[in-house]
Amino acid sequence: xxxxxxxxxxxxxxxxxxxxxxxxxxxxxxxxxxxxxxxxxxxxxxxxxxxxxxxxxxxxxxxxxxxxxxxxxxxxxxxxxxxxxxxxxxxxxxxxxxx
Amino acid sequence: xxxxxxxxxxxxxxxxxxxxxxxxxxxxxxxxxxxxxxxxxxxxxxxxxxxxxxxxxxxxxxxxxxxxxxxxxxxxxxxxxxxxxxxxxxxxxxxxxxxxxxxxxxxxxxxxxxxxxxxxxxxxxxxxxxxxxxxxxxxxxxxxxxxxxxxxxxxxxxxxxxxxxxxxxxxxxxxxxxxxxxxxxxxxxxxxxxxxxxxxxxxxxxxxxxxxxxxxxxxxxxxxxxxxxxxxxxxxxxxxxxxxxxxxxxxxxxxxxxxxxxxxxxxxxxxxxxxxxxxxxxxxxxxxxxxxxxxxxxxxxxxxxxxxxxxxxxxxxxxxxxxxxxxxxxxxxxxxxxxxxxxxxxxxxxxxxxxxxxxxxxxxxxxxxxxxxxxxxxxxxxxxxxxxxxxxxxxxxxxxxxxxxxxxxxxxxxxxxxxxxxxxxxxxxxxxxxxxxxxxxxxxxxxxxxxxx
Numbered sequence: 128x129x130x131x132x133x134x135x136x137x138x139x140x141x142x143x144x145x146x147x148x149x150x151x152x153x154x155x156x157x158x159x160x161x162x163x164x165x166x167x168x169x170x171x172x173x174x175x176x177x178x179x180x181x182x183x184x185x186x187x188x189x190x191x192x193x194x195x196x197x198x199x200x201x202x203x204x205x206x207x208x209x210x211x212x213x214x215x216x217x218x219x220x221x222x223x224x225x226x
Numbered sequence: 227x228x229x230x231x232x233x234x235x236x237x238x239x240x241x242x243x244x245x246x247x248x249x250x251x252x253x254x255x256x257x258x259x260x261x262x263x264x265x266x267x268x269x270x271x272x273x274x275x276x277x278x279x280x281x282x283x284x285x286x287x288x289x290x291x292x293x294x295x296x297x298x299x300x301x302x303x304x305x306x307x308x309x310x311x312x313x314x315x316x317x318x319x320x321x322x323x324x325x326x327x328x329x330x331x332x333x334x335x336x337x338x339x340x341x342x343x344x345x346x347x348x349x350x351x352x353x354x355x356x357x358x359x360x361x362x363x364x365x366x367x368x369x370x371x372x373x374x375x376x377x378x379x380x381x382x383x384x385x386x387x388x389x390x391x392x393x394x395x396x397x398x399x400x401x402x403x404x405x406x407x408x409x410x411x412x413x414x415x416x417x418x419x420x421x422x423x424x425x426x427x428x429x430x431x432x433x434x435x436x437x438x439x440x441x442x443x444x445x446x447x448x449x450x451x452x453x454x455x456x457x458x459x460x461x462x463x464x465x466x467x468x469x470x471x472x473x474x475x476x477x478x479x480x481x482x483x484x485x486x487x488x489x490x491x492x493x494x495x496x497x498x499x500x501x502x503x504x505x506x507x508x509x510x511x512x513x514x515x516x517x518x519x520x521x522x523x524x525x526x527x528x529x530x531x532x533x534x535x536x537x538x539x540x541x542x543x544x545x546x547x548x549x550x551x552x553x554x555x556x557x558x559x560x561x562x563x564x565x566x567x568x569x570x571x572x573x574x575x576x577x578x579x580x581x582x583x584x585x586x587x588x589x590x591x592x593x594x595x596x597x598x599x600x601x602x603x604x605x606x607x608x609x610x611x612x613x614x615x616x617x618x619x620x621x622x623x624x625x626x627x628x629x630x631x632x633x634x635x636x637x638x639x640x641x642x643x644x645x646x647x648x649x650x651x652x653x654x655x656x657x658x659x660x661x662x663x664x665x666x667x668x669x670x671x672x673x674x675x676x677x678x679x
Binding site: 140141142143144145146148150152174175176181183185187189190192194196198199200202203204205206207209210211212215216218219222 | 265266267268269270360361362363364464467468471472473474475476477478524525570572574580581582583584585587588600602648649650651654
């Protein structure tokens, strides 16, 4: 099952020009627990090709949100940037297979 | 002392619900605060020192807010005026304000808060060890920086308000500073002031109807209460607390000049179906630092767009681009004497991996592929020349030597577009200040009225 099919919404956005943050809104407590317990930092870092050590992770039970922040794979607006607002990065997690 | 702050929307230029604004004015706010920008749309605004929003949209919304201010009889504050908050965009906003003051017959005291930083000041601060890098900062290099701004906090807004200004036009500020300034100076809880400011800075984004704009925040000695003013919107504990996720790399900690906010212990409670009460946020004082932003020219660009609709070429777009790129590098070297290190030429395949590039992990069978060629060179003339040189090959280059010359779809003539300067963000640093005003200046003027002799 794709992560995006299990959860309410996956959203990504710049957090300043040098970081991107991705929020997984799980909605239901059992889905939150499943995402929290099965989605590993290593696989998320690999999706975005950043070192695992740079990944910040927040499992927020009250909101049933799993949040990741990472240094942008390319700096916002640099010659190599393809997505000025970083909002399409979410697609990679949305389409990621959930264990 | 309780402080009531009216926030008409998340940014000037995006529109707001006028009935809700009028409702807000009738509730007798102590101040009206709106944000004028952010780095969200990229480095161009800061590099060029211009607003990304149209003057017409800005002026029409500012007219409504200047009327609302006159009716409420309280200060109106805009932070990060003109998208980037350079001195030039503060003056642009000031021009609009003086035009409107004349049109509306208003007599006003205006305080302009300038956040622009001369490069010499930053160089001196570096030498003195007063600049520190934030995580993921680029190496600091001050050569060629087009504009540098420092993000003002509450203290600088308070200084501008202390002039008795009717309107404060501030250059770059933190998203929260304009909203937090008055509650802080009136002794409301610091944790609540910064937290409430963060919740309200995007307008109704913290409510169930994000596009309705108008928000009211009541600050006091133990926290804050937030209420959306459009009929269609409600704040819930979930919508309010979830807003701390938005564009924040850490949803619990927010750094500001002079300390940081920690909302780990915040409690969110519904007062009724539309208002939320928040208490328990903490402010932890720290060294007085202001964040710096800068942009520099990283080249000049010309683009070209071709569409491959032929099935053979659409299916083999990457192979075509690889072959074309090798050929063009040789042509550019032979005809213009430019080595690959002298310029950039990149083709992006729209329909294949246009948004994600090498991170893309899906492949499909696209009906057509848009090939976006981006030339980056040392001058616009050089970029345009490379664009013209590659133009016929982007139109006609074959996938193999033994096939007929194809002709792809160019959507317009000329096929190339000169984009002007490419700017890049060049700073992600903080600067230590002994006096919050040391890197900022305020100018006060009286406009619009005949001053009695």
